Every structure is written in structure tokens, then in C-alpha cells.
Amino acid sequence: MNALGARLGGRFEIDEWGYDDGLATLVDPVLGLLLRVEAEGFDTLPAEGPVLLVANRRLGLAEPAVLARAVRRDAGRGLRFLGIPDVAPVGPALRRLGGAVERPEELAGLLRAGYVVAVFAARMWARGRVGAIPPELLAPASRLGVPAWPVALVGGELSGRWRVAAAAPAPAAAATVHERLEALLDRLAPARWLLG
Amino acid sequence: MRVLVTGAGGALGTRVVQLLLAEASIEELVGLDADPPRRRLRRATFHRVDPRDMTRVAGIVAGFAPTAVVHLGAYEPGAEAAATTAAARTDAGTRAALESAALVGSLERLVVRSGLEVYGRARGAVTVPDESVAPDPTSPFGRSLLDVEHVAAAAGRRAGAAVACLRLAPVVGPHVPSPLGRWLRLPVVPISLLADPPFAVLHHDDAARALVAALLGGADAVVNVVGRGAVTPFQAARLGSRMPFPVAGPCLRPTSTGGPLWEIVRRAAEVAGSSMPDHLLELLSRGRTADGGRAREVLGVEPAHSTAEVIKALYDWAPVTPLRVRDETAA
Numbered sequence: 246m247n248a249l250g251a252r253l254g255g256r257f258e259i260d261e262w263g264y265d266d267g268l269a270t271l272v273d274p275v276l277g278l279l280l281r282v283e284a285e286g287f288d289t290l291p292a293e294g295p296v297l298l299v300a301n302r303r304l305g306l307a308e309p310a311v312l313a314r315a316v317r318r319d320a321g322r323g324l325r326f327l328g329i330p331d332v333a334p335v336g337p338a339l340r341r342l343g344g345a346v347e348r349p350e351e352l353a354g355l356l357r358a359g360y361v362v363a364v365f366a367a368r369m370w371a372r373g374r375v376g377a378i379p380p381e382l383l384a385p386a387s388r389l390g391v392p393a394w395p396v397a398l399v400g401g402e403l404s405g406r407w408r409v410a411a412a413a414p415a416p417a418a419a420a421t422v423h424e425r426l427e428a429l430l431d432r433l434a435p436a437r438w439l440l441g
Numbered sequence: 442m443r444v445l446v447t448g449a450g451g452a453l454g455t456r457v458v459q460l461l462l463a464e465a466s467i468e469e470l471v472g473l474d475a476d477p478p479r480r481r482l483r484r485a486t487f488h489r490v491d492p493r494d495m496t497r498v499a500g501i502v503a504g505f506a507p508t509a510v511v512h513l514g515a516y517e518p519g520a521e522a523a524a525t526t527a528a529a530r531t532d533a534g535t536r537a538a539l540e541s542a543a544l545v546g547s548l549e550r551l552v553v554r555s556g557l558e559v560y561g562r563a564r565g566a567v568t569v570p571d572e573s574v575a576p577d578p579t580s581p582f583g584r585s586l587l588d589v590e591h592v593a594a595a596a597g598r599r600a601g602a603a604v605a606c607l608r609l610a611p612v613v614g615p616h617v618p619s620p621l622g623r624w625l626r627l628p629v630v631p632i633s634l635l636a637d638p639p640f641a642v643l644h645h646d647d648a649a650r651a652l653v654a655a656l657l658g659g660a661d662a663v664v665n666v667v668g669r670g671a672v673t674p675f676q677a678a679r680l681g682s683r684m685p686f687p688v689a690g691p692c693l694r695p696t697s698t699g700g701p702l703w704e705i706v707r708r709a710a711e712v713a714g715s716s717m718p719d720h721l722l723e724l725l726s727r728g729r730t731a732d733g734g735r736a737r738e739v740l741g742v743e744p745a746h747s748t749a750e751v752i753k754a755l756y757d758w759a760p761v762t763p764l765r766v767r768d769e770t771a772a
Contacts (some may be wrong), residue, residue, distance in 0.1 A: 255679025258749075261569045261671045261730040263639040331565045333635035333726070340568075340638070350567040350574050354732050357571075 262325065263340035264353070269313070269323055276314045280307065286411035290394075295356040296322075297386045297423045298363040298411065299319035300396040301375045301430060305368050305369055305383060308398050310364050311407045313343060325355050326363040327382075348429065353385035363396070373434060375426045378419040386417035393417035395426040399433045406434055443469045443547075444656070445505060447538045448513030448554070449487060450474030451521070452616040455681045456649035457511060458482050461546050464657065471505045473514070473538065476521070479616060480635065492516075492534025492722035502541035506653045509550040510542050510658055515589050517618040518582050519716035528585050543596035551600075552655045553593040554648075555608045557641075557665065558583035562727035571581075571732035572608075572663045576771065580720035582716045583692050590663075603661035607651055610667040611729065614645025615758040621724065623715040623754055630678035634687035638728025647744035654740040664740060667733030669747040680749075681756035718753050 248271065251257060260264045262265055288367045298316075302308040305328065314323040329344035330336050336344070347364070355362045362382070367376030386393060392414035400407030412429050415421060443460060448454040449472025461467050462484045470485040472478060478487055490497050492514055514534040518524035542548045560570045561579035578584045590606050597604035611621050621642070624630065643666060651666045678685040688702050708715045723729070737743040746754075 253679065255672075255676040257676065259639050259673060259676070261639060261641060261667075261732070263568070263671070263673075263728065333633070337636035337638050337728075340558060346565055348565070348567050354567075354569045354571060357732070357734065412682060422571055 250258055255308050258343070262345055263337065264323070264325065264343050265341045267423070273314065274355060276310050280314055280407060281405055282311055282314045282318070282409060284319055284356040284409045287315050287409075290316065290320035290322065290361065290411070292321070293359065295359050295389070295391045296361040297356065297383075297391050297393045297417060298361065298373045298396045299378060299383070299417075299424055299426060300363055300365050300398055302365045302368055302398065303370060303372070305365060307402045308365065309344070309363065310380045311398055311400065311409060312396065315409045316361055319383050320361070322361050324363055326365070327352060328365055347382065349382055349385050352382065353389065356386060356389050356391050363433055366423070373430055375423055375430060379422050380419040383417045383422065391417065393422045393430070394412050395422055395429050397433050398427060399420045399430070401422035442467050442509050442550075443505065443507050443510060444471070444509045445507035445538070445542065446470065446472045446511045447534060448474055449558055450476035450489070451513065452479055452552070452614055452618070453612060453645050453648055454513045455482070456645060457652050458485055460649055461511075461656070462651045464653075466657065471501070473486050473501060489566045492530040492537070495533050495537035498534060498537035499541040502538055502631045503545055506545045506546050506547045507542055507658055509552075510538065510548065511552045511652060512589070512593065513652070514555050515537065515586055517620065518593040519718035519721065520618045523543040523691060524581060524718055526583060529610055531585050531589060535592050535772065539592050543600040543602075546600070548600040550563070550600045550656060550659055551593055551597050551602050551604045552652055552660070553589060554606065555590050555606045556582070556728055557608050557610050557667070557731045559587045559590065559608060560731065562723055562729070566618060568728065569730050569732050572665060572735055580723050582718065582720040584685045588625065595724065603659050605655040605660035606663045607655055608663065608665045608731070609648050609651075610643040610731065610733075611640045611724065612645050612648045613642045613755055615644045616683070620716050620721045623722060624710070624717065625674075625677050625681060625683070625752070625755060626760070627710065627715055628683065629655070629686045630674065630683045631686045631688050631710065632674040632678065633726045634689045636726055637675045638726070639673055639674040640724050640729040641667045641671045641731070641743060641748045642751050643668045644746040646709070647746055649743075650742055651736060651740055654742045658741060660739055662739050664736050665731040665733045666736050666744065667731050668744045668751055669695070671730050671748055671754050677752045679754055694766075
């Protein structure tokens with residue numbers, strides 16, 4: 246009730262991107278009820294400073310939430326993710342939870358500010374495949390010297406069961422990241438059939 | 442340095458002149474504006490002139506032969522003048538002052554007041570732009586400011602002068618007539634039902650210090666100057682113990698008037714003493730923030746007041762009531 250009173254009184258903090266860490270913290274346990282996320286490799290994420298995660302997606306609806314859950318639970322950090330629609334009321338609502346539009350300049354700003362940022366490959370309906378990763382989207386990370394962590398996600402929106410794996414970081418060249426992400430996704434293949 | 446300050450009669454201009462007069466390197470200072478300055482300025486000469494009187498403005502500038510110009514003559518629609526008057530003053534005053542200053546031949550430094558409105562908020566635009574993002578204004582004020590930047594760049598090239606364009610977040614201060622400030626201080630604050638986006642503001646004292654630092658340091662760059670952090674319209678209204686009034690207007694196009702409901706709200710607000718120019722509606726429905734990290738590096742200063750501090754203080758300041766000037770003709 247105190248949290249609700251503070252929110253109704255305007256006593257909460259948001260940043261320039263519209264991210265509301267208090268709200269994201271409140272939403273996290275709800276995500277925990279809706280999604281069963283089994284994650285590996287996130288406990289080695291740096292405790293501070295910029296981090297770039299490059300992940301695959303199918304529909305792209307649950308993947309940001311799954312990744313946010315894994316990052317908050319295992320690394321204790323909030324997640325920013327690119328690719329939200331810039332249309333009210335969906336866009337502004339997702340911005341409260343870490344969303345940002347998919348633009349290289351937006352990625353550059355978030356990395357300069359030292360956040361954990363997830364970008365997604367193009368949607369790929371076929372299981373086990375990784376969509377295209379636009380090289381220009383990752384260019385700011387290369388320029389800033391921020392490596393990319395390939396992150397493979399396997400699961401289903403209906404079952405709510407997800408398996409997520411992060412591989413060691415490497416220079417953020419789109420072709421290399423794509424290759425490593427496909428290999429990582431292949432490694433999760435048994436889980437793919439189990440969870441799908 | 443012989444400094445010309447345009448827009449010296451406004452709250453920001455008066456503060457800039459006060460700060461400049463405290464500097465030993467300023468040999469002579471001349472101010473121009475349609476309205477008289479807010480404070481007595483002892484070491485400065487002030488010319489009360491309508492910026493639309495281009496011949497007279499050009500004559501004053503040519504006669505003074507400044508080595509530096511601080512151009513604050515970018516008038517915000519709905520602040521002190523209506524939208525059309527503000528745009529005409531900005532356009533004519535900018536061309537007359539800057540082109541004359543460039544032609545005189547003594548110009549070395551030029552500092553221009555611009556604003557975050559130049560970035561616009563088109564669909565899919567970068568929400569926190571830094572200076573590398575190409576301007577794409579989506580409001581008349583934004584286009585007016587971008588035009589000022591272009592004229593300044595051309596004048597700087599012609600004179601071989603350093604040009605600093607400071608893109609300021611909406612400037613709010615105890616004596617600053619600001620449409621945003623008036624809006625947020627309405628007893629009932631209309632906000633968008635569909636979006637509660639973040640925006641940042643800048644305390645007018647921080648804006649003045651940044652402009653002065655740009656002049657004294659001879660900055661030659663485009664710099665965003667933004668108060669730390671952000672607030673949303675709902676949050677701002679509640680911090681002032683105001684009642685937010687959600688308006689279900691579509692605001693589908695950032696430059697639209699926002700549909701019939703927003704039009705009713707606009708008219709009601711005008712009756713209550715607050716205008717709603719397009720750039721204000723854009724801020725309320727699409728937000729307005731930017732990356733101000735470069736200011737410290739280029740200017741050596743950063744805003745002392747955060748956005749939340751300025752918004753909280755906004756509700757403690759006395760109302761700004763412009764006094765009617767008895768003599769309406771600029772002498």
C-alpha cells in the first residue's frame with residue numbers, strides 16, 4: 246500500500262528513457278509466477294558497466310520478459326531491451342519496464358550510461374534458427390568497445406517454460422555473434438524439443 | 442571582448458548579462474530586445490528594439506561591431522508572445538543580428554540558444570538523442586530553432602568564428618514565462634491518457650551558466666544541456682499536489698493539435714491563463730529528453746539542478762505576471 250501511495254503521489258523515479266526500476270522490481274515476482282526460467286551463464290555478467298546481450302527470438306513477445314527475469318535473478322541487474330513499438334499506449338508502458346526503440350543511437354546512449362541492454366535478431370519462426378542481425382545496429386557497441394554476449398532462448402509462450410543460456414562475450418561483430426548464437430542454440434536443441 | 446546579447450530583456454537574457462558583467466574579460470556589452478531587461482544592468486547598454494525591425498537591429502549591430510554574440514533571440518511560442526509573433530521575431534531578429542555581425546568582420550565567437558525541440562519526436566525517433574543524431578523537428582518551435590542554428594552556422598562560416606549551439610531542455614525558472622511551467626501549475630493538469638512519457642527540464646540559472654561558459658571558453662560545437670533525470674507529466678502534477686486530468690486524445694501525429702478533446706482542453710486552458718503550443722503538446726504526449734553528457738566535456742559545467750528538483754521548486758515560485766508596458770512602441 247505504501248508503494249501504491251508513493252506512486253499516486255508522484256514519489257517514484259524514472260530515468261531519461263522512461264525506465265522505472267521500482268516498477269520493474271514490482272513486476273519481477275509476477276513474471277516469476279508466469280514464466281519458469283532456467284538460466285545458465287548469467288551469474289558471470291559484470292556487476293556494473295555496460296553489457297550487450299544479443300538474443301534470438303521467435304514471436305518476440307515473451308523473450309524480453311524471460312531475459313529480464315534471468316538477468317535480474319542471476320545477475321541482480323535491470324534489463325533494457327530494444328525493439329518496442331513506438332505507439333501509445335504500448336510503447337510508453339514498455340518503456341517503463343526497460344524498452345527502447347530499435348535504433349543504433351538508442352543502443353549507444355544506453356551503453357554509454359552503463360546499462361545491460363538486449364538486442365534481438367530478426368524474428369525467425371523456424372525453431373533453432375537465428376534471424377539476421379543488422380551490422381549497423383551493433384556498430385555502436387564496437388565503437389564503444391563493449392563486447393556482445395550471445396544469448397540463446399528456447400521455450401514457448403503457452404507452456405511458460407524457458408531455457409536461456411549466455412555464452413562468453415566476444416567483439417560485437419554481427420557475423421561472429423550470429424554464428425556463435427546459432428551454435429549456442431544448437432547446444433540447447435534437446436531442451437528445444439522438451440520445452441517447445 | 443565586445444559582446445552583443447540579443448534577447449537580453451528576457452529572464453534568461455538578463456541573467457546571462459548579469460553573469461557576463463561580472464567577468465573582467467568583457468570590455469563592453471550591448472543588449473537588444475523588444476522588452477526591457479528584468480534587472481538594472483549597470484555596465485551594459487540596452488537597446489529596446491523590436492527584432493522584426495531588421496534595419497534598426499542591423500544598424501545597432503554594425504555600429505557596435507561585436508567580437509562576440511550571444512544570441513538568445515529565439516522566442517518560444519506561447520511564452521511571452523503568440524506563436525506567429527514569436528516565430529516572426531525569431532526569424533527576423535536572427536537574420537538581422539547574425540548576418541550583420543558576420544559582415545562587420547570583427548566576430549570571433551558566436552553562442553546560440555537552441556533547444557531539444559530540434560530533434561523532434563517523430564514515430565520511431567531516438568528518445569534520448571545525443572548531438573550526433575540528425576535534427577528532425579516536428580513542431581513549429583523546433584523548426585524555428587533549427588533555422589536559427591542554420592543561420593548561425595552560415596554566419597560563423599562567413600566570419601570564421603567559433604559557433605556554439607546550445608540545445609537547451611525546456612527552461613524553467615522562478616521568473617521565466619514558460620508554457621510548460623504555466624501548464625503544470627494549473628489547478629487541474631491535463632495529461633495524455635495513453636502515454637505518460639518522460640521529459641527533462643533545465644533551471645534557467647544552469648542555462649545561463651552554460652551559455653556564459655560556452656562564450657568564455659570559445660566553444661565550437663553543438664551541445665545538449667539538460668537537467669539530470671526526468672519526470673512524467675503525471676508525476677510532475679502530483680509532485681505539485683495537482684490533480685492530473687487524463688485526456689484521451691490520439692496525438693497520432695506529433696504536430697497535430699491532438700484531436701477534438703485536446704482542442705477543448707486547449708481552449709479551457711487558455712481561459713485559465715495557460716497556452717498550449719504544439720511543442721508543449723508534443724512534450725506531454727511524446728516526451729522530451731536528451732543525452733546531456735557532452736556538456737561537461739565541452740563547456741566544463743553541468744547543470745546543478747536535477748529535473749525533479751526544478752519541478753518540485755516550480756510549485757513554490759510566485760506566479761509570473763508580465764507587466765503591461767505603457768509605451769508599446771520600441772524606442
